[in-house]
Amino acid sequence: MRGSIRAMTLPGTHVIVVGAGIVGAAVAWSLTRAGARVTVLERAAAAATGATGRSAAGLRHQFSAPQNVRFSAYGARRYARFEAEVGVDAGFRRVGYAFVVPDAAVEGWRRQAATVRAHGGRVDLLAPQEAAVRWPWLDLSGVGLVSYGPDDGVLDPHAVTLGWLGAARAGGAVVRFEAEVTDLAPSAVGWRVHTAHGAPLTGDVVVNAAGPQAGRVAALAGASVPVVPSRRSVYVTTAVSGLTLPTPLTVDVASGVWLRSEGERVIFGRSNPAEPPGENERVDWDWLEPTLELALPRFPFLARAELDRRACWAGHYEVTPDHLPLIGWDPALPGLLHAAGFSGHGVQHAPATGAAVTALVAGEPSPFDLTPFAPGRFAAGLRASGDGEVAIV
Numbered sequence: 001m002r003g004s005i006r007a008m009t010l011p012g013t014h015v016i017v018v019g020a021g022i023v024g025a026a027v028a029w030s031l032t033r034a035g036a037r038v039t040v041l042e043r044a045a046a047a048a049t050g051a052t053g054r055s056a057a058g059l060r061h062q063f064s065a066p067q068n069v070r071f072s073a074y075g076a077r078r079y080a081r082f083e084a085e086v087g088v089d090a091g092f093r094r095v096g097y098a099f100v101v102p103d104a105a106v107e108g109w110r111r112q113a114a115t116v117r118a119h120g121g122r123v124d125l126l127a128p129q130e131a132a133v134r135w136p137w138l139d140l141s142g143v144g145l146v147s148y149g150p151d152d153g154v155l156d157p158h159a160v161t162l163g164w165l166g167a168a169r170a171g172g173a174v175v176r177f178e179a180e181v182t183d184l185a186p187s188a189v190g191w192r193v194h195t196a197h198g199a200p201l202t203g204d205v206v207v208n209a210a211g212p213q214a215g216r217v218a219a220l221a222g223a224s225v226p227v228v229p230s231r232r233s234v235y236v237t238t239a240v241s242g243l244t245l246p247t248p249l250t251v252d253v254a255s256g257v258w259l260r261s262e263g264e265r266v267i268f269g270r271s272n273p274a275e276p277p278g279e280n281e282r283v284d285w286d287w288l289e290p291t292l293e294l295a296l297p298r299f300p301f302l303a304r305a306e307l308d309r310r311a312c313w314a315g316h317y318e319v320t321p322d323h324l325p326l327i328g329w330d331p332a333l334p335g336l337l338h339a340a341g342f343s344g345h346g347v348q349h350a351p352a353t354g355a356a357v358t359a360l361v362a363g364e365p366s367p368f369d370l371t372p373f374a375p376g377r378f379a380a381g382l383r384a385s386g387d388g389e390v391a392i393v
């Protein structure tokens, strides 16, 4: 296959993983367990300090793209037995996701429910009257239905990342912090990887798991990967009374405002499609008022909630043009594998990504059809995935 390396048995194969977020950790653990020699290089002083530590930590089966549904279904199964596999509680709680769908969008969400069910997810389409009984704090004016995923939920991305990295280390993996990758050069056996400190390393395979920086890391090797950082601010209230706790992760489809409970607090946000890509990590305070204005009609309880400004945070989605990830060999550079561009879904899709990357490196059939996620799909001018993902928050 063009761009791939020879099929290799894993023992003796040295894989260098760039990035110690949840995806790099999943890949490192899965490869170590399969017998590879793994080195993780992370520019920060600790794991899970990038997008992973700033996420809303949700897992949903409700996607429009079939492969996203399958990745989530696999992730849910793996997170449910994480403690047995890795020895750490992943904190996975099935609090559900509730998409509040306006009358005008009902048909599309009915079609999506059929896709979700066909690919391993459960979804209940609730009439507004039923949703009002379950979540009396929602204002359901103008709502056609609520698309509810009973197996959707939230987890603890820090615990998962640290759990995977700890288990990988116990299996012989090396994890180096403050080791920013500064250059990637092909070598006789694979790749020579230069870091900000110390001698260069040589690996058979490099896995680009650099999250929002994946485009920049790819460029070090001369590869072009259309992943850009896109800021998301998360606003946090103090304790709110009168809610049924825990709330599902609830998305008002018409406005794009999402929220969920975190203990007795509420966290909420809304993407700003007009903001150009960039690495600004400050909370966007100018976005708060317009977000609240749209949120209040649907979530009137927010009018009596108090904001905890110091608890609010911002992070970056790692966005691709079709909102689907890139998982696979670089089409032009043998031995370079991308696992990036999750477009806001990397926490839930990390377990499947670890399994898929391991199969690719081993030269075995992938447990998933990775065609929709092929890194070469943009260069080839195709969208192998069809329409891309449209259920975006």
Ligand SMILES: Cc1cc2nc3c(=O)[nH]c(=O)nc-3n(C[C@H](O)[C@H](O)[C@H](O)COP(=O)(O)OP(=O)(O)OC[C@H]3O[C@@H](n4cnc5c(N)ncnc54)[C@H](O)[C@@H]3O)c2cc1C
Pocket: 018, 019, 020, 021, 022, 023, 024, 025, 041, 042, 043, 044, 047, 048, 049, 050, 051, 052, 053, 054, 055, 056, 057, 058, 059, 179, 180, 181, 182, 209, 210, 211, 212, 213, 217, 232, 233, 234, 314, 315, 316, 317, 318, 339, 340, 342, 343, 344, 345, 346, 347, 348, 349
């Ligand atoms: C506000 C917000 C809400 C989100 N909500 C959800 C959600 O509910 N569910 C969900 O599934 N996903 C969610 N996401 C997306 C999710 O956080 C990401 O998809 C996921 O964390 C990506 O993991 P990663 O390991 O690829 O990236 P990261 O966690 O960013 O890890 C990449 C690592 O690479 C390191 N790195 C970068 N460049 C270099 C270099 N040159 N050398 C060495 N190391 C380098 C970085 O320091 C970083 O630690 C959300 C994201 C945000 C910002």
